[in-house]
Amino acid sequence: MISVKASEETRERYVRNIIATWRAASPEQIQRGRTWYCTAHDLASRITKGDARAGAGVLAALSANKSWSENCRLAHQAYETGVPSGHFRDALSKVAKIMAGEDPEGVLPMERKTGMFFRCIADPSDPDAVVIDRHAHDVAVGETYGQRDRGLGSTRRYALLAHCYREAARRLGELPSTVQSVTWVVHTERIAGSGTRGPRR
Template sequence: MISVTESEETHERYVRNIIATWRSATSDQMQRGRTWYRSAHELASAIADGDARTGAGVIAALSANKSWPENTRLARRVCETGVLSGHFQDALTKAAKIMAGMDPTDVLPMERKTGMFFRAIADPSDPEAVVIDRHAHDIAVGEIHGQQDRGLSSARRYNLLAHCYREAARRLGELPSTVQSVTWVVHTERIAGTGTRGPRR
């Protein structure tokens, strides 16, 4: 287990790491990161006949351990054809419940990555939503941890890192989801071809 402590010194170091990654973004990376969730929102609306909440819920339900192209391919197929396959049963069951009319907030773990991913896509202006995946973790701690367990299933650890992104966003005058998405673009492009896994959510 990778250590994530709650000392003020460690917290401040994580915030500084996030801000440093933000400031290293090229203009192109900044533009792509800034528009990422808005583009995802438009996609969610398109695949669910204008119902962005349903589309976002299905995308989020099917996001774990999938690249974005694969995630969206599966979500589009579910929304357009009703075919549920290509993922773990738990993810497929959640997607089926959302397609059947259940509100995503009643289906997804709202205080974890999947629920936050839904929130950020469903409402890109959400002032609190921030997705902490393995890349967001590594940006904050300042190290690439490959296949090691980051402990993000722990609410305490997830919330600590989410708080760091919210604090970085406050200092930058940005939304937490924007800071996360811009730094995610920067980081995943840095590690591309380094032997680590690709940019999966």
């Protein structure tokens, strides 16, 4: 795992890795990355018949270790049946609370991936939120970890990488979430078929 006490030189290397991945994106990859959270926001609204914030919370709560298509299927199913299923008990408990009307910000871990995923979907124009999943980690550190532990449960490690994405975004004149989603598209397409498990949010 990377050190949570990264030097300024190491942080700069992470920022440059992110920017290099951004610059490697094709116009089509940039377009898909730019629209990813807007599309997810619209989906969240459709699932809940207009309550995008609740839909974003449910999608985020169900996102761990699930492909995006499976994530969406489980969220649709939860609202259609009124009973969340298909995930770990903790995730399903969070979904049930959000579906019952609790504010997702009071249910989800807001300083880590799940909470940030909620924020990006609920408001794609959020100027600060950035999702650090396993792919975002690997883009920043410049190495594909595969199934090795990245330690992203650590709030300090998450904050370190989030800072690097925000700095890269500042230099590029983009939103942090846009930089993350574009580089996510580039990275996951690079590793597709390489023996590394496919894209998961």
